[in-house]
Amino acid sequence: MAEPVVAAGPSVERVFRAVDAMDAEGLGALLAEDARMVFGNAPPLVGRAAILSDCLTFAAAIQRMEHRVLRHWVVGADTIAEARATYTRLDGSGVTIPVVSIWTARADGLISHYRVYYDPSPIFA
Template structure:
């Protein structure tokens, strides 16, 4: 599934989700249903040039999966920003994901970047 996300393949990503999925990305309001998730993911993908995930941990217990990542976002100005995140997934009986929570701080991705830092003052 994360290879589909990294390819920015919205439909491939959505194929892993239950029709009535609850999806929450960071501190954004939860989205309910595939159609709402599609709209949210398309909007988010338009705000970045690319992304990729490197898994740094995974835990499973019954119908819950927790995954830890280092996520690399490429901004439209081509600057790559590294952000840690964790994802908690609940799998329905049909194995599709019916609850998807992403814990991340996206502020660094959208923060203004200083191209040239001012020289230190000398006295």
């Protein structure tokens, strides 16, 4: 019996281009309407609108961010990206921290589940 065909999700480059640009519209175009997103051990954000609202709130607390992807893997519908993220604080200082992002795409290629594993405390220290 053949394995079911699973659509590949958005590329690592496309996801981090939207994230690093703090482009809510661009990120929203990659998410399913009912997507779930979890940052570390925070409660899940459910729905595109909730995810984008939270991302805009975070973006207002920093000047910029940039992810440097070290490695990534695509396994079926899942993409795993190991990166170093550099955040520029509002005072102009910066900090770089390790981040692992995992997202799962639906058959239509939109992200249904997005998980980000990192410790954001150094950003606001």
